[in-house]
Amino acid sequence: MTTTTTAGRVARLWIYPVKSLGSTARDRVRLDVAGPEGDRVWSVVDAATGETVRGKHAPGLAAVQPTGHPDADARAVSDVLGREVRLRAAQGSAADVAAVHLVSRQAIERAAAGDVPEGCSADDPRANVLLDLADGGDERTWVGRTLRIGDAELAVTRTPKHCLGVYAEVRQPGEIAVGDAVLL
Template sequence: MTAAGSVVQVSVYPVKSLGGRTVREAEVGPAGLAGDRAWTVVDATTGERVTVKTCPQMAEVVATGDDEADTITLTEVLGRPVRLRRSGQPQVDAAAVHLVSRAAVARAAAGDVPEGCSADDPRANLLLDLPEGEDERTWVGRTVRLGEVEVSVTRTPKHCLGVYAEVRRPGTVRVGDRVEVLPS
């Protein structure tokens, strides 16, 4: 087992495409962090999903947890009637959990940013502090323990920082939890 740092931030994005909120801990199940991307924004007239890709201003809105207030805010920001719809499963793009290190954020701030990615908001579930020289991108194909949770790192994102992972062992992840890369 290789010690690879600690969890320094846990973020949940309750509404797909909106800003997230940090929490001290989160339950992690097979589909990801509890409450993460549990709601989607849909056009109130057509019922079609509205995302940050077509409406970038959505990323500036942080869900409050009050569905009515969030709907009013989004309608004002987008200039058209929308509503929130509960999703059956979290609406993730590629994997259950998105991990990003502080080193990746620093590389992005220095200009090493994938096309289409925001260095200011990597939209990660877990921000990690890793020892100097450690790079989460080398974890693809490996199992990583985050406190009591174990994830299998599946790939690097095309348009984001960090890595994507699937949950192997559910549990609770907390700020301060140790991060360990397990032997192959």
């Protein structure tokens, strides 16, 4: 018999329509195998070279709020970087490691107290799902386990190397929403 426990609730949801740019908050989002619908569907490329421009080489990108209009977003990024860029549609999701990145308020609190991986930004963990965990939980203990949030089922695959929280793959697509229980 499988035991299911309520590990917490979804506190906030974000997508990052353009990889490396700022987030867009959502009240609900559909999780597909590639990740949250609308997440990292565009990437920034240098107009002269065609090479992808990454946030780690251009930290100012995270401050640019996407508008949902690729041409306007490309102009805004060009202004920030001082060179011409364009947006390229990603094949599937442009997420580097996993379909979904989850982080808890408790992880952010631990990071504020000094428990933060090297190279990680505790101020902006760039997660898709912010959780409020029950009983002082720690999502790092979930690796190898299955979560159910809303209509979706997730397999927690690993902890990030340079970030807070955990990464998960979508086993069963479905919609999740702020306030949904996180069943472990």
